[in-house]
Amino acid sequence: MSRLDLFIDRMVSQRACLDFAIDDTAALSGPVFELGLGNGRTFHHMRERIVGRDIYVFERAVAAHPDSTPDEEFTILGDVRVTLVQTLEKMGPVASLIHADLGGHNRAKNDAFARMISPMVEPLLAEGGLMVASDRMYFETLTEVALPKGAVPERCFIYRR
Ligand SMILES: C[S@@+](CC[C@H](N)C(=O)[O-])C[C@H]1O[C@@H](n2cnc3c(N)ncnc32)[C@H](O)[C@@H]1O
Incomplete structure (x- = not known):
């Protein structure tokens, strides 16, 4: 697989998983957290589609x-x-x-980082909430959810509390 193939699979999977997760959690009123703004594409996508949630x-x-x-009031700056x-x-x-979507090009580093932050992410999720991640996460209390149509296995992961 070329890097272009991998990149396209990641983008297509992000959109499919985010659209699924936005719909699935629409009845919840708690805020949405975007970890890693980057160019802002996924933030922009969520802002277009999420109604009534910060x-x-x-x-x-x-x-x-x-x-x-x-x-500024919705930007949490820092590591x-x-x-x-x-x-x-x-x-x-x-x-x-x-x-x-915090990773870079090094898959081993991304995996180590995902493992490190999993226990920090896990307690933030409300009952019924979903987490969408570009890297496999290592949660103790969240359940992995089947990917929606259009998402490519291993390019995106979804977990539910
Ligand atoms: C791949 S980009 C995100 C791309 C974004 N999803 C988009 O659609 O444009 C990853 C971002 O995560 C941020 N990041 C990586 N590690 C971080 C850390 N430890 N703390 C805060 N931000 C971090 C980087 O600065 C970078 O902007």
């Missing part, structure tokens, strides 16, 4: 397209290894949907 973005350095930059813990203390287990 979207908080976690990012260490905002450098997104201007159309896809969250307002997620710190800000996830702070957010749990401040807000509790409130998130209706968490999307994480």
Whole structure:
């Protein structure tokens, strides 16, 4: 598989999983957390489709397209290894949907990072909430959910509380 193939599979899977998760959690009122703003494409997609829920973005350095930059009050700046813990203390287990796309090109590093932050992400999810991740996560209390039509196995993962 070429890197282009992998990239396309990841993008198609992100959209399919996010659309599924947005619909599935629509009845929940808790906020949505976007971990890793990057260019802001997935944030923009969620902002277009999510109604009536706040979207908080976690990012260490905002450098997104201007159309896809969250307002300051919804930007949680810093390393997620710190800000996830702070957010749990401040807000509790409130998130209706968490999307994480924090990885780079090194799959082994991405896996190690996902393993490290899993226990920080897990307690933030509200009852019935979903987590969508580009990397496999290592949760003790969340259940992996079957991927929706259009998503490519191993390119995206969904977990439910
Ligand atoms: C692949 S990009 C996200 C792309 C985004 N989903 C989009 O559609 O444009 C990953 C982002 O995660 C951020 N990131 C990676 N590790 C982080 C960390 N430890 N704390 C906060 N942000 C981090 C990077 O700065 C980068 O902007």
